[in-house]
Amino acid sequence: MDRAATLFAERGYHPTSVADIVSSLGVGKGVFYWYFSSKEELLVEILKASHQGLRRRQQAAIGDEPDPLLRIELGIRASMEWFREHRQFFTLFQFAATEERFAPVLRNNEEVAIADTVRHIKDAIVDGRIADQDPEMLAQGVVGVVEQLTRAYFFERDEPVDRVSDAAVSFCLRGLTG
Amino acid sequence: MDRAATLFAERGYHPTSVADIVSSLGVGKGVFYWYFSSKEELLVEILKASHQGLRRRQQAAIGDEPDPLLRIELGIRASMEWFREHRQFFTLFQFAATEERFAPVLRNNEEVAIADTVRHIKDAIVDGRIADQDPEMLAQGVVGVVEQLTRAYFFERDEPVDRVSDAAVSFCLRGLTG
DNA sequence: AACTCGATTGACCGAATGGTCAAGTCGCTC
DNA sequence: GAGCGACTTGACCATTCGGTCAATCGAGTT
Numbered sequence: 001m002d003r004a005a006t007l008f009a010e011r012g013y014h015p016t017s018v019a020d021i022v023s024s025l026g027v028g029k030g031v032f033y034w035y036f037s038s039k040e041e042l043l044v045e046i047l048k049a050s051h052q053g054l055r056r057r058q059q060a061a062i063g064d065e066p067d068p069l070l071r072i073e074l075g076i077r078a079s080m081e082w083f084r085e086h087r088q089f090f091t092l093f094q095f096a097a098t099e100e101r102f103a104p105v106l107r108n109n110e111e112v113a114i115a116d117t118v119r120h121i122k123d124a125i126v127d128g129r130i131a132d133q134d135p136e137m138l139a140q141g142v143v144g145v146v147e148q149l150t151r152a153y154f155f156e157r158d159e160p161v162d163r164v165s166d167a168a169v170s171f172c173l174r175g176l177t178g
Numbered sequence: 179m180d181r182a183a184t185l186f187a188e189r190g191y192h193p194t195s196v197a198d199i200v201s202s203l204g205v206g207k208g209v210f211y212w213y214f215s216s217k218e219e220l221l222v223e224i225l226k227a228s229h230q231g232l233r234r235r236q237q238a239a240i241g242d243e244p245d246p247l248l249r250i251e252l253g254i255r256a257s258m259e260w261f262r263e264h265r266q267f268f269t270l271f272q273f274a275a276t277e278e279r280f281a282p283v284l285r286n287n288e289e290v291a292i293a294d295t296v297r298h299i300k301d302a303i304v305d306g307r308i309a310d311q312d313p314e315m316l317a318q319g320v321v322g323v324v325e326q327l328t329r330a331y332f333f334e335r336d337e338p339v340d341r342v343s344d345a346a347v348s349f350c351l352r353g354l355t356g
Numbered sequence: 357a358a359c360t361c362g363a364t365t366g367a368c369c370g371a372a373t374g375g376t377c378a379a380g381t382c383g384c385t386c
Numbered sequence: 387g388a389g390c391g392a393c394t395t396g397a398c399c400a401t402t403c404g405g406t407c408a409a410t411c412g413a414g415t416t
Contacts, residue, residue: 012277014192017403028365029405039404095276097329098269099190107334114330137327137345144326145319145353151275152318156285167315175323175353195373206395207375217374 005046009088013043013095044105047096050089051109057082058116068123069130069177073169075117076146080165084154090147114139121176130176142172183224187266191221191273222283225274228267229287235260236294246301247308247355250320251347253295257324258343262332268325269333292317299354308354320350 003025007016018039022029036042061078062071083090093109096102117139124130130138149168153159181203185194196217200207214220239256240249261268271287274280295317302308308316327346331337 010278015277018405019403030366030407031364033405034363091276094272098273098276099193100188110330133348134345137331137342138349140326140330141323141346141349141353144322144324146322147326148318148322149315152288153315164315167312168319170311170356171316171319171353174356175319175349178348178352196375197373208377208396209394211375212393 001042001046001049004042005050005088005092008043008046008095009091013092040101043092043096043102046089046092047102047105047109050086050092051112053086054079054082054089055112055116068120068127069173071120072117072124072142072176073173075120076142076169076172077165079146080150080154080168081161083150084161087155090150090155110143113143117142124176131178138176141175145172145175179220179224179227182220183228183266183270186221186224186273187269191270218279221270221274221280224267224270225280225283225287228264228270229290231264232257232260232267233290233294246298246305247351249298250295250302250354251351253298254320254324254347254350255339255343258328258332258346259339261328262339265333268328288321291321295320302354309356316354319353323350323353 004021007021007024010016011020018029018032022032032042036045058075058078061074063074065071065074093106096106114136118135121130121135121138125132125135145168149164153164154161182199185199185202188194189198196207196210200210210220214223236253236256239252241252243249243252271284274284292314296313299308299313299316303310303313323346327342331342332339
């Protein structure tokens with residue numbers, strides 16, 4: 001599944017045939033259809049699994065940190081590290097967003113990600129650290145910054161993690177707290 | 179070209195055949211290959227043209243406004259309005275980013291967009307309105323917020339422009355000025 | 357050794373696609 | 387009205403792809 005994700009990301013979903021995938025794994029085509037009922041299902045599984053991986057990484061980084069703003073910072077840094085290590089998935093998320101049939105999975109992934117962030121933002125609003133605004137919009141803003149900086153500096157150039165995530169964190173925290 | 183962009187956006191680039199495009203236009207296939215040398219070239223042309231359209235809209239909105247922060251705000255609002263009216267192109271930009279062969283066009287588009295924003299940010303830094311930081315990273319942050327809010331609130335839900343662009347502007351300006 | 361059955365193979369198939377081209381059409385000029 | 391060339395048509399072709407399936411393998415069981 002990892003190999004398939006890498007191929008999809010390198011060459012695109014459609015241009016990568018099932019034959020490509022199985023031959024790159026050195027197995028027959030039958031074994032593919034033994035485990036997955038279609039090429040489409042394979043991508044859906046990849047999307048779900050990779051999002052789980054990202055979320056686990058975030059939760060591990062946050063641990064039981066009590067400060068909501070610090071939780072957000074740790075989540076941002078963990079996400080950027082994870083994306084840098086798994087750039088294949090980044091491309092796949094982007095592709096999946098362009099075809100209607102993958103929308104449900106993707107929307108679900110996004111809802112989870114936003115809900116996680118919203119929770120921390122609400123805590124910070126209660127603490128008076130963030131002014132009272134729509135927490136979901138703020139969360140979307142944070143996600144946008146993280147994704148864009150990831151794409152621009154890890155994917156297109158090859159910057160070190162710290163410099164970029166420092167920038168993301170400071171932009172987001174200022175954006176949140178004002 | 180507009181019709182083709184809409185079809186690509188609705189059904190995805192690969193699943194939309196040249197036959198689909200020409201029959202939806204009520205013309206023969208030959209006329210397509212008279213104007214474009216390939217399906218790939220068509221998408222490239224669409225990407226270039228639509229980005230020009232967006233940029234014109236931004237420049238029209240900014241006019242000769244002297245305040246750099248206000249220029250950024252006007253640019254953000256104009257972009258969001260334009261994306262809301264031309265959602266087809268948003269999906270296409272996203273798709274094109276997932277296939278290597280479209281990367282050059284897309285990278286060029288992005289460089290232009292970032293350079294525009296960077297110019298205003300540098301002006302604001304000179305004026306002392308923004309602290310001295312890497313202007314490009316700030317610009318990427320702004321673009322990220324705009325794109326994410328656009329996708330989440332115009333594309334997936336159907337929110338009014340003002341509420342969303344107010345949020346985008348305030349998040350970005352706080353993120354920039356701190 | 358014979359049997360079982362989950363796992364695996366890869367030749368094969370129907371469908372669809374990007375692109376070609378011989379055959380027009382139509383407005384223009386001389 | 388003949389000639390011309392820009393433009394249009396759609397049947398056609400070569401190729402590719404997702405998916406099927408009869409055949410085979412081989413580890414465990416009797």
